[in-house]
Amino acid sequence: MRDKVKKLLKISELSSLVGVPKEAIRYYIKEGLLPRPQKTSKNMAYYDESFIERIKAIKELQKKRFLPLRIIKNIIGEDSGESSLNEIKTLLELDGKIFKPIDHLLNFIPLTAGELMEKTGLPLEELAELEDMEIIKPFLENGQKKHDEYDTRIVEAFARIRSSGATKELFLTQDFKLYKDFVEALAREEVKLLARRITGKISQQEALRLINNVFDAVNNFVNLLRKKLIKETVADYANKLKKSR
DNA sequence: AATGGAAGCTCCTCGCGCTG
């Protein structure tokens, strides 16, 4: 291996290396997709090798994923490290393929809120509250709001919570935002961790198999841990109460 | 069908600064 000193490039060199016109590179900088180069004088700027990977990533996201620059900026702007670009690529490869065995109802027909109410017995008012909290998110289909299979299953599960005793008199719909907030943060961290751990180590197929195999096991792990911690927390409060008397 | 606006460049001009 040669020394890892980053080679500095002039815009013309960078341009011919990646096959993107220099004006376009400048445009990406202006739009915030690329960082500002090192300037050595008023009319001279140098670009390190990390620009090559970033520009290639921009072009790939444009050509293969048809993403607008605004979105690409959000994706690659999040963390600007070089390794995170590879992790983003890993996640893009998994996009749309993850949890295929769970989404087995390929011909699921999206439902309106009215149809969801009919199917689950949950009143429209509560459906609207779930939508306000972004626990369910309808999409537009010929100007009509429709819910996909995940929304439908979530509403079914919520209806089960209600019918099993957690009634409106005891718990507000908004009380369940607790779960959405926690699970959202958890999912974000899980995805980041997954990308970091598997990038460059296992193939896409192996990753998909791993996720499917491990998911239920982790759910069970979390379920048990949660029960244990609830039990311990109650015991903890009880102990404190005894001591204070 | 016409109009407007946004996105994503591309072209052009200007002035700076390095080299010979």
Added chain:
DNA sequence: CAGCGCGAGGAGCTTCCATT
């Protein structure tokens, strides 16, 4: 001092899409 390469910045072009 001339010639050249360079970056900055703005005008303009093309395509797509939404609105009227």
